Amino acid sequence: MAKPGSRHHRVLIVGGGAAGLTVAHLLLRLQPQLDLALLEPSADHYYQPGWTLVGGGLCSLEQTRRDQASLIPKGCLWIQAAATEFKPAQNQLLISTGETLSYDVLIIATGLRCRWEQIKGLPQALGSHGICSNYSPQYASYSWETIRNFQGGTAIFTVPETAIKCGGAPQKVMYMADDYFKAKSGVGVNTEVLFCTAGSTMFAVPAYGRVMAQLALRRGIKLLLRHKLIEVLAEQQLAVFEVSDQAGNVSRKEFGFDMLHVVPPMTAPDVVANSPLASAEAGGWVDVDKFSTQHRRYANVFALGDVASLPTAKTAGSARAAAPVTAANVLAFLGGQPLLAQYDGYSVCPIISGYGRVVMAEFDYSKQPVSSFLVDPTKERWSMWLLKTRLLPWLYWQRMLKGLPHEGRYLKPLAPLVHWLRLDYRANPQDLEPQAETSEGCS
Numbered sequence: 001m002a003k004p005g006s007r008h009h010r011v012l013i014v015g016g017g018a019a020g021l022t023v024a025h026l027l028l029r030l031q032p033q034l035d036l037a038l039l040e041p042s043a044d045h046y047y048q049p050g051w052t053l054v055g056g057g058l059c060s061l062e063q064t065r066r067d068q069a070s071l072i073p074k075g076c077l078w079i080q081a082a083a084t085e086f087k088p089a090q091n092q093l094l095i096s097t098g099e100t101l102s103y104d105v106l107i108i109a110t111g112l113r114c115r116w117e118q119i120k121g122l123p124q125a126l127g128s129h130g131i132c133s134n135y136s137p138q139y140a141s142y143s144w145e146t147i148r149n150f151q152g153g154t155a156i157f158t159v160p161e162t163a164i165k166c167g168g169a170p171q172k173v174m175y176m177a178d179d180y181f182k183a184k185s186g187v188g189v190n191t192e193v194l195f196c197t198a199g200s201t202m203f204a205v206p207a208y209g210r211v212m213a214q215l216a217l218r219r220g221i222k223l224l225l226r227h228k229l230i231e232v233l234a235e236q237q238l239a240v241f242e243v244s245d246q247a248g249n250v251s252r253k254e255f256g257f258d259m260l261h262v263v264p265p266m267t268a269p270d271v272v273a274n275s276p277l278a279s280a281e282a283g284g285w286v287d288v289d290k291f292s293t294q295h296r297r298y299a300n301v302f303a304l305g306d307v308a309s310l311p312t313a314k315t316a317g318s319a320r321a322a323a324p325v326t327a328a329n330v331l332a333f334l335g336g337q338p339l340l341a342q343y344d345g346y347s348v349c350p351i352i353s354g355y356g357r358v359v360m361a362e363f364d365y366s367k368q369p370v371s372s373f374l375v376d377p378t379k380e381r382w383s384m385w386l387l388k389t390r391l392l393p394w395l396y397w398q399r400m401l402k403g404l405p406h407e408g409r410y411l412k413p414l415a416p417l418v419h420w421l422r423l424d425y426r427a428n429p430q431d432l433e434p435q436a437e438t439s440e441g442c443s
């Protein structure tokens with residue numbers, strides 16, 4: 001790791017996760033001499049989509065980890081510290097070493113923060129009494145331990161009311177668990193699986209929401225909408241929910257459980273949420289233009305990834321699609337040129353619907369299904385399972401994090417032919433109704 005030298009950088013990226021690293025590589029590919037620094041406190045980088053595979057017993061946590069040092073592009077100064085205060089009016093920020101950094105352009109990519117503490121009793125309870133979560137590297141392997149040791153009873157899978165990263169992940173673990181319970185003799189028949197979401201749909205994109213609700217009901221899973229987990233009583237194995245009806249009346253309900261997979265509420269990290277970069281109007285996220293990814297008040301600030309207010313799902317797939325736009329617009333801004341690159345809100349959420357099956361949910365700001373593979377994306381497919389479990393991890397490490405383009409571009413020129421042959425997906429007319437914009441992710 002290089003020591004922080006210059007206190008001023010032409011471009012400063014805050015956060016070296018999926019979004020920050022991708023944009024760092026892209027910037028240096030486009031302008032190798034750029035004075036670029038990356039602020040990232042952690043020595044470990046995790047492929048977070050892999051935590052679903054850890055929780056499903058398909059790989060170890062260590063297989064989802066790399067040394068951060070091995071991923072920083074050559075020519076980029078790594079400052080191993082955290083941002084502690086943003087002062088965008090002065091083009092400055094304070095960092096955990098006590099130093100002040102200044103910049104010409106700032107890119108915010110800090111990701112989000114899981115708010116375990118917002119559910120009473122949860123922080124102490126996680127990792128015991130069948131209470132697990134794939135959203136924590138510490139507890140993802142306990143999900144698999146809980147599934148494997150499950151002897152029947154009630155298994156509950158929750159979704160909070162806030163935006164979350166990868167809105168499909170709370171379902172993925174549930175379908176794998178349900179498959180496992182049904183395959184294990186005597187367990188499936190004695191088991192009730194409950195999907196308790198604080199929201200009112202299974203997925204924010206209606207076409208996928210309907211498909212997933214049908215799949216869940218066909219499996220005999222009980223869907224409980226507007227059920228918000230507020231408390232966990234570990235010893236008694238009780239989960240307490242705040243339940244609201246459509247008229248807005250709120251009541252309290254308790255469920256006993258034998259397994260409880262919790263997805264916590266999520267917000268921007270405090271240092272971002274309490275800064276002038278975030279706004280209430282942008283839901284507490286960094287307030288950027290949804291097409292250019294440029295800040296709406298500070299022209300030399302850009303944001304992408306989970307922390308940005310972009311009204312699409314918070315996934316590594318959307319960070320991959322937004323990064324070339326941010327990189328191009330940052331360089332245009334530095335060169336005094338107009339910002340021409342535009343992000344269309346593309347996001348992808350490979351929803352594992354059982355061992356060996358995936359619904360590759362792709363969509364954009366229009367909230368309509370799209371497919372990079374020129375097939376109906378609302379169908380469960382084994383080919384997409386192979387893609388999710390084998391190819392996507394490789395693409396993440398070897399292509400995305402190196403700033404290399406997505407292979408989907410090779411298929412794009414074939415699209416007119418596929419349309420002409422009518423082999424591609426056509427949305428149902430009701431799916432084409434305009435949807436209200438939301439930054440709720442795909443929960």
Ligand SMILES: Cc1cc2nc3c(=O)[nH]c(=O)nc-3n(C[C@H](O)[C@H](O)[C@H](O)COP(=O)(O)OP(=O)(O)OC[C@H]3O[C@@H](n4cnc5c(N)ncnc54)[C@H](O)[C@@H]3O)c2cc1C
Pocket residue numbers: 014015016017018019020039040041042047048049050051052081082083084109110111112134135136165166169269271304305306307314315316317318319348349350
């Ligand atoms: C269980 C699970 C399953 C998922 N499945 C999928 C999937 O199938 N497909 C998909 O596309 N996405 C999936 N995701 C979502 C995906 O991992 C995230 O959307 C993606 O990692 C977001 O990238 P990011 O760079 O914005 O944030 P992160 O990758 O979280 O990186 C943020 C970085 O910022 C750093 N940071 C934080 N605060 C500061 C600070 N103050 N100063 C400096 N640095 C800071 C952190 O240390 C971190 O390295 C999944 C996530 C989870 C948890």
